[in-house]
Amino acid sequence: xxxxxxxxxxxxxxxxxxxxxxxxxxxxxxxxxxxxxxxxxxxxxxxxxxxxxxxxxxxxxxxxxxxxxxxxxxxxxxxxxxxxxxxxxxxxxxxxxxxxxxxxxxxxxxxxxxxxxxxxxxxxxxxxxxxxxxxxxxxxxxxxxxxxxxxxxxxxxxxxxxxxxxxxxxxxxxxxxxxxxxxxxxxxxxxxxxxxxxxxxxxxxxxxxxxxxxxxxxxxxxxxxxxxxxxxxxxxxxxxxxxxxxxxxxxxxxxxxxxxxxxxxxxxxxxxxxxxxxxxxxxxxxxxxxxxxxxxxxxxxx
Ligand SMILES: NCc1[nH]cc(CCC(=O)O)c1CC(=O)O
Numbered sequence: 001x002x003x004x005x006x007x008x009x010x011x012x013x014x015x016x017x018x019x020x021x022x023x024x025x026x027x028x029x030x031x032x033x034x035x036x037x038x039x040x041x042x043x044x045x046x047x048x049x050x051x052x053x054x055x056x057x058x059x060x061x062x063x064x065x066x067x068x069x070x071x072x073x074x075x076x077x078x079x080x081x082x083x084x085x086x087x088x089x090x091x092x093x094x095x096x097x098x099x100x101x102x103x104x105x106x107x108x109x110x111x112x113x114x115x116x117x118x119x120x121x122x123x124x125x126x127x128x129x130x131x132x133x134x135x136x137x138x139x140x141x142x143x144x145x146x147x148x149x150x151x152x153x154x155x156x157x158x159x160x161x162x163x164x165x166x167x168x169x170x171x172x173x174x175x176x177x178x179x180x181x182x183x184x185x186x187x188x189x190x191x192x193x194x195x196x197x198x199x200x201x202x203x204x205x206x207x208x209x210x211x212x213x214x215x216x217x218x219x220x221x222x223x224x225x226x227x228x229x230x231x232x233x234x235x236x237x238x239x240x241x242x243x244x245x246x247x248x249x250x251x252x253x254x255x256x257x258x259x260x261x262x263x264x265x266x267x268x269x270x271x272x273x274x275x276x277x278x279x280x281x282x283x284x285x286x287x288x289x290x291x292x293x294x295x296x297x298x299x300x301x302x
Pocket of ligand 1: 078080081146161163165166167191
């Protein structure tokens with residue numbers, strides 16, 4: 001019997017993701033799946049801003065190294081934490097069925113937050129989107145795993161923003177007070193989806209894992225990630241994007257680039273059947289509509 005080793009981070013969320021993934025794999029008589037937990041730089045340092053602990057790849061690059069070195073055969077990532085550029089020897093299998101892609105507010109609904117209410121989030125995208133809609137709020141930067149972020153509600157915060165998918169996967173769905181609408185809070189590209197990464201040369205394994213993928217979710221996240229790649233963005237730039245199937249027109253991809261202070265935003269959407277072309281095309285539209293100006297300003301300040 002062949003053993004396929006799946007590498008995953010040690011956080012509760014990562015462990016829940018790999019359990020969900022294992023449950024979706026069709027039992028196979030000739031392959032046994034084994035998981036291996038890998039500690040990443042992002043896990044070791046929970047205090048510093050992400051930009052200081054390896055930035056966009058803080059959680060994923062260790063897993064990629066293990067994959068390249070042959071110590072694991074599959075890496076299960078949270079797709080939104082996986083940078084759009086990856087080593088050419090690695091590839092993604094078809095995306096598994098995607099969970100809710102929306103952001104959630106815990107502690108209060110958005111409408112019930114009074115002026116000056118303290119809202120915790122460390123994500124530049126979430127900060128910018130909140131400020132664009134509610135400039136009166138006091139945004140407090142927080143980092144860390146989901147449970148400690150939720151505990152901040154007991155120590156002075158009125159609300160925290162977290163991904164609905166992460167809360168559901170951790171069994172914390174009852175903490176969701178409000179699901180933020182996609183139009184005003186377009187999520188991080190790939191949010192709610194798992195990234196199943198393998199070595200590009202392992203074509204048989206890729207085919208087998210792709211057979212439990214969801215082609216619609218896969219097309220959507222590919223369009224979102226193509227847009228992000230074209231804008232040279234990672235998780236540190238305020239780009240929100242989401243794609244949904246559009247009757248008879250392939251996908252509809254919607255995106256928003258927001259200045260960090262929330263004062264400017266550029267919004268666009270487009271339809272198309274080729275995810276990569278759609279992402280690139282919408283990125284070009286955003287740039288022509290002034291997104292480049294916002295992004296340049298942000299790159300200069302970080
Ligand atoms: N950057 C942290 C992170 N990476 C993935 C998720 C959960 C959502 C998902 O699986 O996309 C979270 C937590 C959050 O954003 O609240």
